[in-house]
Amino acid sequence: MTMTEPSPAGTATWMSEIAARHLWMHFTHMGKHPAQPVPVITRGNGVNIYDENGRRILDGISGLFVVQAGHGRRELARVASSQAETLAFFPVWGFATPPAAELAERLATLAPADLNRVFFTTGGGEAVESAWKAAKQYFTLIGKPAKHKVISRATAYHGAPQGALAITGIPKMKQDFEPLTPGAFRAPNTNAYRNPQFDGDPEAFGRWAADRIEEAILFEGPEAVAAVFVEPVQNSGGCFTPPPGYFARVREICDRHDVLLVSDEVICSFGRHGTTFACEKFGYLPDIITCAKGMTSGYSPIGAMIASERVMEPFLRPSVSFLHGSTFGGHPVSAAVALANLDLMQRERLNERVLQHEQAFGDTMRKLLDLPIVGDVRGDGYFWAVELVKDKATRETFDADERERLVRGFLPTALLDNGLYCRADDRGDVVVQVAPPLICGQPEFDEIEQILRQTFIDAAEIV
Known part of the structure; x- marks a missing residue:
């Protein structure tokens, strides 16, 4: 560890300098620092975050699709403190703790049908x-x-570990880490905007997209395919919603070929779409749900795999073990916080709040369609994306240099300077995503729209 003297510019600059020297940030172009100061966020309250200079910024993406109940909820912090004083840590390797057991029961109760078996992760x-x-x-x-292969969808992001990264459908994210776990293959996603041949017939698009999953299963061989991984609303690429009938057909396809259907709800669960698990809203029953993020509203890290009794049955046979786990999976502090967060969400009726306000949020976001640079606005619940285009009439997207200027140059800084933290992304086409805390209402929707509007008007001048 090295020690250096504080900068004469004061604590704020000093903290940014420390970060530039020592903090290996995630998914970040590190080479631009320290020439470009690292933004330092020091606190949060409600729907807002504050930087080192005390500037208020609307948290338009809930940290990272996480902070459902908003920042600064002291009741959640108090639960964490109390549990840490009682039992700060014990593994669930052949043991249980009261918070882990109670949270497993709560999730089994909240999950649909017989998805009763909960395996905790971090x-x-x-x-x-x-x-x-x-x-x-x-x-x-x-x-x-x-049967060991998996099918996922183009441009979908399913995680950074080697196996999850193999399932991820973003070639650029994987190229530096090859060879990955073998056995993952792709089918088209449900990006209706980029499939204009189905304009006006969403049911036909849903059948076509679902049938491409069956096509992939048949190509790889049903005897070799174990699972299909889908998000209820696909994140990467910009909030691709399912066409009518899509998931019902995917479920039929999986049943026909004895393939497990995994609903990856790391983003979509815990109220983001107005239900605890989004598969319920979109009308399908998976064999496994994966979830994380909003379970604790970000006040402590935790994730889970929730499996059906069908999937669990062979693991209950004599002498069978699932030789997999992690030190901090089911951490007692995180589990206690998750229970308190679920209580809070139920008490404040946050799921109902999302269902009540999602139409207004969508209507507010769609006002941006009058801008020449805005090609599409899509989403559901409190999870929306704006796709930016070079030519609205032809839906032409930006070239590599223009993307670099927009997505990694102009947009992140301009949005933050204008008072909004959200996400500019081009893992598919160029989009800006918003997913605010579930406590937001019309005043926040209006503020988001106004900041996006001004930022997009300025962006159009540089491309």
């Missing part, structure tokens, strides 16, 4: 990793060991 990527491993072993245990 985050979403680990939950996805666990689901793939569980699917592989499940089929081995029932006498079908060749």
Whole structure:
């Protein structure tokens, strides 16, 4: 560890300098620092965050699709403190703790049908990793060991561990980490804006997109495919919602070929779409749910894989173990915070709040369609994306240099300077995503729209 003297500019600059020298930030172009100061966020309150200079910024993406109940909820902090004083840590490797057992029961009660078995992780990527491993072993245990492959969708992000990254459908994110876990293959996603041949017939688009999953299963061989991984609303690429009938058809396809359906709800669960689990809102029953993020509103890290009794059955046979786990999975402090967060969400009726306000949020966001640079506005619940285009009439997107200027140059700084923290992304086409805390209402929707509007008007001048 090195020690350096504080900068004469004061504590704020000093903290940014420390970060530039020592903090290896995630998914970040590190080479631009310290020439470009690292933004330092020091506190949060309600729907707002504050930087080192005391500037108020509307948290338009809930930290990272996480802070459902808003920042600064002292009741959650007090629960964490109390649990840490009672039992700060013990693993669930052959043991239980009261918070872990109670949270498993609560999640089993909240999950649909017989998804009763809860395997805890520390985050979403680990939950996805666990689901793939569980699917592989499940089929081995029932006498079908060749079924090990998975199908996911183009541009979908499912996590950073090697297995979850293999399931991820973003080639650029994977190229530096090859070879990845083998056995993951892709089908098209449900980006209706980029499939204009189905304009006006969403049901036909849903059938087409679902049938591409069956096509992938048949191409790889049903005897070799273990699972299909889908998000209820796909995050990467910009909030792709399911067309009518899509998930019902995917469920039928999985049943026909004895393939497990995994609903990756790391973002979409815990109220983001107005239900505890979004598969319920979109009308399908998975075999496994993966979840994380909003379970604690970010006040402590935790994730989970929730499996059906069908999936669990062979693991209950004599002498069978699932040789997988992590030190901090089911951490007692995180589990206690999750229970308190779920109580809070129920008490404040946050799911109902999202359902009550989602139409107004969508209507407010769609006002941006009058801008020439805005090609599409799409989403559901409190999860929306604005796709930016070079030519609205032709839906032409930006070239590589223009993307660099927009997504990594102009937009992040301009949005933050204008008072909004949200996400500019081009893992598919160029989008800006918003997913505010579930306590937001019309005043926040209006503020988000106004800041986006001014920022997009300015962005149009540089491309």
